[in-house]
Amino acid sequence: LLENVKSQAKGQLQASENRYLAQKHVTQALQSELLQLYSQIEINNLANSTP
Amino acid sequence: LLENVKSQAKGQLQASENRYLAQKHVTQALQSELLQLYSQIEINNLANSTP
């Protein structure tokens, strides 16, 4: 019975951790996309300010 | 002992859920920043293309 409870908890925790990990990977992807956009904007601004 | 294991498992799952929620708030903030950036870029493009 004890083992049973433990393995059930493990199954739930794994699924929950997986969902958390996906969020982390989402954060990384968003950050890298944002970084890229910011540098793009700076390049554009620079190009516009030097006539 | 059984109750002990159960409450420990519950605590772990709760902690995992909280981590997930925290991470989710981060991605929501990043996503709204991204949205704003995209619309900023579009405004700039529009401004540049209409002299």
Added chain:
Amino acid sequence: MAEDLQRNFRSAYYEKVGFRGVEEKKSLEILLKDNPLDVEKLSTFSQRFPLPSMYRMHVWKVLLGILPPHTDSHPLVARYRQEQYEDVREALKAMRFVHAATPYTELYLRMHQLENQKLMRRSELTQPGEEDEDFLAIARAMEEIVDDPVDCYWLIRCFVNQFNHKFGDSIPHLPKSLEHFLSQEDSRLLAHLKTSGSLVLLPYSLWFRRCFAGSLPESSLQRVWDKVISGSCKILVFIALEILLSYKIMLMGTSRPEAVAKFLSNLPQENTDAIVTKAIDLWHKYCGTPMHSV
């Protein structure tokens, strides 16, 4: 009398949809009542018998770890899976990788890449590579089998991950294995394929990397995937073997390797069910039937 007729009709119907007997269905139902589910017994069942279509998705999800063995955790875990799907999809929308009209299969590919930390920046996106094309082929086939997008994504993702993880090292050896069994079953055909130069040009990646996705129609394909998901990649060799044996006359009649490859890559879709049935029998003959008490 009428009852007899009805019963006969019913078992003929079961026969047709793939239950060789109502007994098998009953024994699966008993297995599915276990809590926690005995994953090993479910694997063994699935290795030995065709899965009844009404239980197939559920069994696949358990075997692939999408649902845990404890059935009373299923609602909770299903909710986690659904939320994870939505989280990743929404992020891809925000980053403009996908939009409302993007085909689901492409969405699934990007989601899989993001989750595996293999997503390129949007400005650096390239044409899909070979691995992506394999994923897309499997995704297109799974889409025909599964209606719900959340289930579909999880099944594709876990199928691909499990396949690469479990069998990644065996895949390169499958052509040799095919050659071995073909020499046992029909050495003349093997000799012909060798001397004509066709053997090296057989559609191995379609057969062994995509697990026949895009080659067999879904009704036959899912019976093959039952075996792959429950733990065998050898079955792929026997499907390939049975395809070669079934088209022996045609193959013996041509010496042009390109024509052979083209024909085998675009199989006629008619008698694929019979091919799969014979291939499974051959597989049992050579590799034995798993002998777990079910």
